[in-house]
Amino acid sequence: MKRLILPLAVLVALALAFLPMVGSDTMVQFGINALLLATLAQSWNILGGFGGYVSFGNSVFYGLGTYGTAIAMTNYNLPFGVGLVIGVILAMIGAALVGLPILRLRGPYFAIATLGLNGAMMAIFSNLPIAGSNIGLVLPLARNDAMFYELALGLLVVCTLTVLWISRSRYGMGLIAIREDEDAAGVMGVNATLWKVSALVLASIFTAVAGGIHAYWSTFVDPASAFDSTLNVRMVIMCVFGGPGTVFGPVIGSFVLSAVYEVLAAQISTAAALLFGFVIVLAVVFMPRGLADVVKGGRAISWRYFIRNIRENRL
């Protein structure tokens, strides 16, 4: 099973790359959204899954990527690629600036400190004239969904490869050590602050590129869409549902949930968000280690697995 996963993932990625040639327009558009969300979940996984630091503020880097790209393209007429780079640099600086003070906080303190980030950034950007204040920016039109699709797919592949490297490297071991016992990790020579901040910066890169791609694709940026707090909800849920701290869990989790969400949103719009909340509640109760743990080892899903999870954690 374990040997099969990697070739299988390569096959799936190759098959997905051909989708724009055979699939319908709506399918490609759904694909772009699903791939970008999977990238967000996967990059959240770096610090949240491996490092055990739950961030509810990663959408800020998405917003910075969005605005970096948009400002470069509209105000300075720079090409898309340069815009992306500027967005990434902005997000990296943001991640370092935010990370250095608040990553010294542990557990719930860090999580809650990130809760306020999104609102604060939104307030700042809606007062910036260069970012179009409250009105927003309109980017040059590019009607090429296939290109955006391949870009998003490429980004997800690179992000997943990075996570694969993390899962097998000394760096990743350090992050896992921090998750399991930060004091012990420190004793073993892991510079926890450096590890955590670099994980956040790494996550911010992919998140920002996803934001930049989405900005150019949707051709319109405003504070409410760039700093969308429901994006945090979605990336956290998708990662946790799939399996935080695993390589393919977040991707599988976000594909499954994106599909479910798409079907539900077509039927009942507000109830889709409601269902998302239920998913996270049930996932924490029944499979605290994620979908990946359920699937791992080819174990047939039986109710005993879920009962055992509850028994481990109940009072």
Added chain:
Amino acid sequence: MVLAQILLNGILLGGLYGLMALGMALVWGVLNIVNLSHGALIMLGGYTVYYLFTLAGIDPFVALPIAMVVMFAAGFALQWGLLNLVVRSKMLNTLLITFGLDVVLTFAAQLVFTADFRTINPSYAGANFPVLGLTVPVVRLAAFCVAVALAAGVWFLLNRMPLGRAIRATAQNLTAARLYGVNPRKLYAITFGIGAALAGAAGGLYGMISNLTPYMGASLTAKSFVIAIIGGLANPFNVILGGIFVGIAESLTALYIGPTYTDVISFGLLVVVLVVRPKRAVRAA
């Protein structure tokens, strides 16, 4: 004069903020759950008072205790039926489950109550009286008094009543408390219920001063957290003082820098407090 008025408004609002944080601090200190759905519970309390007032015609201040009973029952049920199942797992999981709960409550509220802004608007809502040249709004003063009274009630419960002793004992050492005959499942549910009831009272008062929307929860959760950290988890009156501190800081920001920046300030305050006093924050958890 303007400054004095702003300070007064900040203090009165801050008392209410303190009440919001009180329930969170209690649950956090005793159950070791940072309840991210606390703001959503405040929101539900606000809507309960709103509908008791608009549909049943009950005066909001009379409806307040009713809403508290309703919210106590809701909180008790939540902890008993759901949160007790995960309370021993990692902090990450309790954070996530309350986060999920927050999403569920918020969007359920959006479905049931719609996204319209609501205000609890009794006939005396605009009443005020002058003191030493300052204007004192009646409703805000009453909200402040209720907040202080409830804090006193919590203090009395924790320090003078058998139930409070059991709660404090459980917070110190669950196993030892169990040996002395405390039923932790029930006690956890009661504590969470009290936290929810306090949130409900805060929501009702907040609805008279500001607007109710299904989405108000997230920012109030963050605010409650800041205040709980500033005030500490041990003494209810310190939590109220922490609330007053944040209330004053927000009012001054709105006056001197601009009202859109209040979110930035409360976030900045949070980071400053957490970074400057990490020792204390770590000890509290």
